[in-house]
Amino acid sequence: MSLNADPAFWAVADKHLTRYGPSFESIIVERAEGSFVYDADGRGILDFTSGQMSAVLGHTHPDIVSTVNRQMASVAHLFSGMLSRPVAALAERLAALAPGLDRVQLLTTGAESNEAAIRMAKLVTGGHEVVAFAQSWHGMTGAAASATYSAGRRGYGPAAAGSFVIPAPNSYRPRFKHPDGSNDWQAELDDAFELIDRQSTGNLAAFIAEPILSSGGILELPPGYLAALKRKCEERGMLLVLDEAQTGVGRTGHMFAFQRDGVTPDILTLSKTLGSGLPLAAVMTTEAIEQKAFERGFLFYTTHVSDPLTAAVGVTVLDVVERDGLVAQARERGERLKQGLLALQQKYECVGDVRGRGLLLGLEVVSDRQTKAPGFELGARIMEEAMHRGLSMNIVKLPGMGGVFRIAPPLTVSDAEIDHGLAIMSDAIETAARAQ
Numbered sequence: 001m002s003l004n005a006d007p008a009f010w011a012v013a014d015k016h017l018t019r020y021g022p023s024f025e026s027i028i029v030e031r032a033e034g035s036f037v038y039d040a041d042g043r044g045i046l047d048f049t050s051g052q053m054s055a056v057l058g059h060t061h062p063d064i065v066s067t068v069n070r071q072m073a074s075v076a077h078l079f080s081g082m083l084s085r086p087v088a089a090l091a092e093r094l095a096a097l098a099p100g101l102d103r104v105q106l107l108t109t110g111a112e113s114n115e116a117a118i119r120m121a122k123l124v125t126g127g128h129e130v131v132a133f134a135q136s137w138h139g140m141t142g143a144a145a146s147a148t149y150s151a152g153r154r155g156y157g158p159a160a161a162g163s164f165v166i167p168a169p170n171s172y173r174p175r176f177k178h179p180d181g182s183n184d185w186q187a188e189l190d191d192a193f194e195l196i197d198r199q200s201t202g203n204l205a206a207f208i209a210e211p212i213l214s215s216g217g218i219l220e221l222p223p224g225y226l227a228a229l230k231r232k233c234e235e236r237g238m239l240l241v242l243d244e245a246q247t248g249v250g251r252t253g254h255m256f257a258f259q260r261d262g263v264t265p266d267i268l269t270l271s272k273t274l275g276s277g278l279p280l281a282a283v284m285t286t287e288a289i290e291q292k293a294f295e296r297g298f299l300f301y302t303t304h305v306s307d308p309l310t311a312a313v314g315v316t317v318l319d320v321v322e323r324d325g326l327v328a329q330a331r332e333r334g335e336r337l338k339q340g341l342l343a344l345q346q347k348y349e350c351v352g353d354v355r356g357r358g359l360l361l362g363l364e365v366v367s368d369r370q371t372k373a374p375g376f377e378l379g380a381r382i383m384e385e386a387m388h389r390g391l392s393m394n395i396v397k398l399p400g401m402g403g404v405f406r407i408a409p410p411l412t413v414s415d416a417e418i419d420h421g422l423a424i425m426s427d428a429i430e431t432a433a434r435a436q
């Protein structure tokens with residue numbers, strides 16, 4: 001019998017654990033290293049989601065382990081008004097990486113960083129209305145959940161007053177088209193803001209956006225979109241908040257995804273990737289915005305703000321990313337992975353689209369290439385077959401789209417691991433498609 005079936009373990013899990021999302025995997029993870037997690041049978045499973053899209057350095061990276069040990073033994077947590085050297089060091093490092101965003105607050109999770117960003121935008125603009133994309137995910141707490149539209153809105157009562165939504169651009173399934181059939185995102189954006197202007201009571205505070213909507217099915221903002229969005233915000237006196245929880249720290253082949261577009265947001269939130277698997281987040285903004293927020297009494301005082309332990313981890317993450325050239329590596333390995341996925345698209349009818357950049361890629365499964373009809377069941381079967389063969393991938397299922405695999409291995413992934421993952425994917429698709 002597989003040790004993953006341990007009846008005592010599952011009896012406890014089934015009796016005592018709250019089911020907080022889709023079903024649990026049927027393995028027991030005992031340890032993890034590099035690009036692999038290991039189950040109770042000692043079987044290595046290639047982790048193509050970097051944990052929860054976070055572990056950019058892979059699992060149990062030796063530099064992180066040694067930083068945690070060192071920092072834990074000196075100081076891990078403090079009174080929220082006390083400062084320590086790792087906090088100042090990380091703020092300085094981040095500011096140098098994002099010119100113009102000189103002010104940094106260190107927090108814990110992605111949702112929390114977006115709470116702080118939205119709270120700051122409200123205080124500074126005097127408005128309260130927040131616009132987001134219809135396929136967004138910004139977190140499970142109040143303001144972040146009010147700006148999250150990809151899932152989780154039903155059953156929890158009213159969202160914050162003044163929560164507005166516009167469609168995210170989708171080049172595979174464009175809503176507005178140029179005569180040649182390509183996505184006319186500018187027309188879509190103009191149309192969307194016309195509707196926002198009709199709904200607004202004149203109190204717009206912020207637009208919050210992911211540069212690549214990940215939980216929304218790897219929808220990339222096309223070149224030029226971010227600049228156009230920033231103009232829309234400026235015209236209305238609202239701040240542009242960019243949520244780089246998943247795209248920050250090298251994943252897309254730039255340190256931050258917005259750098260491809262040459263557009264600096266008013267507020268940048270980082271989380272997941274910044275701690276490479278440990279709970280660390282940052283909210284970055286300009287001197288002018290921070291000054292205004294301060295003058296108006298900005299309060300975002302939390303238990304783990306400016307904790308030295310996770311700040312030290314953040315410094316180490318940035319050190320390793322720089323030392324090992326991981327931003328360039330994400331671009332190169334990402335290209336290898338994308339070419340492999342495009343080859344799968346050539347080979348299998350059910351692969352409707354391949355998109356994304358760097359090591360944040362999406363593969364959309366459809367049941368009909370011509371009509372682009374969703375292939376949810378096939379996608380779920382492919383995921384099962386892949387897991388069975390030792391590859392963990394995540395599939396997003398959203399109304400109006402097919403099943404989209406989110407593929408985001410650690411930036412430390414090797415060429416051999418990419419090829420291994422692609423081979424498993426190919427087998428999994430072939431087997432699942434044959435069983436149809």
Ligand SMILES: Cc1ncc(COP(=O)(O)O)c(C=O)c1O
Binds near residue numbers: 138210272
């Ligand atoms: C883009 C984005 N923002 C925010 C969050 C929320 O982060 P957390 O779960 O750490 O609160 C997520 C989580 O998936 C995310 O993908």
